[in-house]
Amino acid sequence: MARAPVLTGSPGDAPPAPQASRRRGGARRLSWFERSWWTAAGLVLIVWSSRLVGSVSAFPAVTPLVLLTAAVGLATVIVAWTAPDVASGGGRRWAAVLPWAVLAVTVVAFGVWCLLQVLRAPGYGTDELAFDQYAAHLFLHGIDPYTHSMRPAG
Numbered sequence: 001m002a003r004a005p006v007l008t009g010s011p012g013d014a015p016p017a018p019q020a021s022r023r024r025g026g027a028r029r030l031s032w033f034e035r036s037w038w039t040a041a042g043l044v045l046i047v048w049s050s051r052l053v054g055s056v057s058a059f060p061a062v063t064p065l066v067l068l069t070a071a072v073g074l075a076t077v078i079v080a081w082t083a084p085d086v087a088s089g090g091g092r093r094w095a096a097v098l099p100w101a102v103l104a105v106t107v108v109a110f111g112v113w114c115l116l117q118v119l120r121a122p123g124y125g126t127d128e129l130a131f132d133q134y135a136a137h138l139f140l141h142g143i144d145p146y147t148h149s150m151r152p153a154g
Contacts, residue, residue: 030083038080041102045073048109055116065112072105130154 030038049069055062079098134153135145 030080035080038098039077041106042073042076042080045069045076045102045106045109048106048113049073051113052109052116055120058120059116062112062116065109069105069109072101076102127154 046069049066052062052066052069056066076098130153131150134150138145138148
């Protein structure tokens with residue numbers, strides 16, 4: 001006579017969390033959810049590179065950052081969908097390097113974009129802000145802003 005399986009735990013316990021999909025040898029594959037988020041991260045980098053492209057004509061030094069940002073974004077999307085298993089040798093390397101590379105490039109691209117917004121076309125809500133910035137600029141260069149014309153600020 002077959003015995004009924006014995007259930008452990010109390011009736012109020014939650015069911016165990018689903019395991020990540022496994023391949024032979026116990027290597028973990030990325031889930032669709034993880035792949036989707038990595039794709040989103042790569043697309044954000046591609047969008048930031050397209051935002052920086054507009055500044056290349058005025059600031060040619062930005063060109064390498066534009067290319068790097070687009071390349072890392074594209075590599076992130078490609079690796080998200082074609083990456084080897086995380087537990088394999090190549091997968092461990094990508095899993096250790098890629099998140100930090102994506103974070104670093106995103107932060108640098110955002111910082112450069114912010115700097116270019118101020119340098120290229122500062123948007124002021126009022127003329128007073130432009131005058132304040134120009135007065136601070138004069139002061140830093142040793143010129144008394146009270147004796148200098150504010151006309152170049154406008």
